[in-house]
Structure formats: structure tokens, C-alpha cells
Amino acid sequence: xxxxxxxxVPDFTQxxxxxxxxxxxxxxxxxxxxxxxxxxxxxxxxxxxGAVAKLKPExxxxxxxxxxxxxxxxxxHHTWSKDIEETQGAKLNFPxxxxxxxxxSNLYGMIHPNAxxxxxxxxxxxxxxxxxxxxxxxxxxxxxxxxxxxxxxIDSLQLTAQYKVATPVNWQHGQDCIIVPAVTDAEADKMxxxxxxxxxxxxxxxxxxxx
Ligand code: BEZ
Numbered sequence: 001x002x003x004x005x006x007x008x009v010p011d012f013t014q015x016x017x018x019x020x021x022x023x024x025x026x027x028x029x030x031x032x033x034x035x036x037x038x039x040x041x042x043x044x045x046x047x048x049x050g051a052v053a054k055l056k057p058e059x060x061x062x063x064x065x066x067x068x069x070x071x072x073x074x075x076x077h078h079t080w081s082k083d084i085e086e087t088q089g090a091k092l093n094f095p096x097x098x099x100x101x102x103x104x105s106n107l108y109g110m111i112h113p114n115a116x117x118x119x120x121x122x123x124x125x126x127x128x129x130x131x132x133x134x135x136x137x138x139x140x141x142x143x144x145x146x147x148x149x150x151x152x153x154i155d156s157l158q159l160t161a162q163y164k165v166a167t168p169v170n171w172q173h174g175q176d177c178i179i180v181p182a183v184t185d186a187e188a189d190k191m192x193x194x195x196x197x198x199x200x201x202x203x204x205x206x207x208x209x210x211x
Pocket of ligand 1 (some may be wrong): 038039042043044045046141142
């Protein structure tokens with residue numbers, strides 16, 4: 001069965017561009033993003049890895065470690081990383097797993113045989129400090145991801161882990177949040193000192209609590 005939200009993510013040991021990674025130990029006590037891309041020396045993947053390298057400070061600000069994967073050998077990763085730097089203007093600054101034996105890809109269900117039985121799809125896994133899966137998204141090989149969206153989801157996950165709120169459609173950091181239905185009005189009065197608007201008994205809107 002595929003990995004589901006709330007599952008503890010599988011641990012593994014695999015080679016990477018930054019040495020051998022023992023995954024749970026490497027994650028430590030922070031958040032993690034593990035993402036696969038189909039193949040080295042391919043155009044969309046080249047743009048994605050450059051974009052993630054440029055966003056590294058944004059991930060660090062949120063205490064998130066990022067790690068990529070493809071089913072290619074380590075020596076190819078090193079050669080390709082020069083192309084990434086040359087064409088995208090960003091040096092690979094996070095580890096890229098060399099999963100030529102498909103150990104991690106199979107463990108995480110990153111190969112979808114009816115799409116391709118040799119390449120991984122574009123999987124994204126967001127992992128919490130408890131090593132549990134908080135989000136997974138799958139994109140096809142032909143569509144490059146929007147990593148700003150991944151950061152947006154991390155902002156929501158980190159906020160909702162701390163406060164009894166959820167985030168509405170298209171929410172961005174700093175915007176109003178929704179008080180979760182399990183909280184009574186009496187509790188909300190104490191929990192949300194900035195107040196809230198009650199549009200319906202189940203739809204109560206409050207300013208982002210930690211701003
Ligand atoms: C790409 O990264 O450009 C790509 C990889 C595999 C299939 C199609 C596109």
C-alpha cells in the first residue's frame with residue numbers, strides 16, 4: 001500500500017552528493033522535504049533543481065531540510081550539477097540521492113509503472129519533526145513543480161501544528177485563518193485575543209495568530 005498521510009516515513013541509507021545519508025538521522029528534529037525527479041540531464045529537472053537551490057534560504061528559515069532523488073549513479077549527479085550551475089545560475093546546495101538501485105524510489109512508491117517503469121515521477125513528501133508524512137503530491141514528468149506552493153504549504157502546516165486553526169483557499173502567510181470547528185466559541189474567545197468574525201457557526205475567521 002502507498003504511503004499515506006500520518007504514516008511514519010520509511011528510513012533508509014543511501015548514497016548522495018553529500019555522502020551517505022541515513023535518512024531519519026539526517027532529518028534530525030526538524031522538518032524535511034524529499035522529492036524525486038525523473039532523470040538527470042533532462043530539461044525540466046534541470047530548472048527544478050536550480051530553483052530549489054535558490055530557495056534554500058527560504059527552507060532554512062522554516063527549519064526544513066531538502067533532499068532530492070533520481071535513479072541515476074552518483075558520478076552522473078556530479079557531472080550534471082555543473083550543468084545546473086551553468087544554466088540556472090545556482091550551485092546544487094542540498095543533497096541529491098543517487099538511487100540507481102531504486103531502493104528509496106520503491107520504498108516511497110516513486111515509480112508509477114503505468115507512467116514509466118524506469119523513471120520516477122515527480123513526487124514531493126513533506127515530513128514533520130515527528131517523522132510523519134504531512135503532505136504528498138505527485139506531478140507527471142512533463143510538468144515542473146511550483147516550489148513556492150511547497151513553501152506555502154509548509155507555512156500552513158507549521159502554523160496549524162501550533163494553533164487550532166486551518167488555512168482557507170489560496171491562503172498566504174500573513175492572511176486570515178479559520179478557527180477549527182472543534183473549538184467552541186467560549187474557547188475561541190480565550191484562544192484568539194485578536195478576536196474573530198463569525199460568518200456562520202462553522203466559519204469563524206481570525207487574524208493569523210502568530211503575526
Ligand atoms: C524533464 O525533466 O525535462 C523530463 C524528464 C522526463 C520526461 C520528460 C521531461
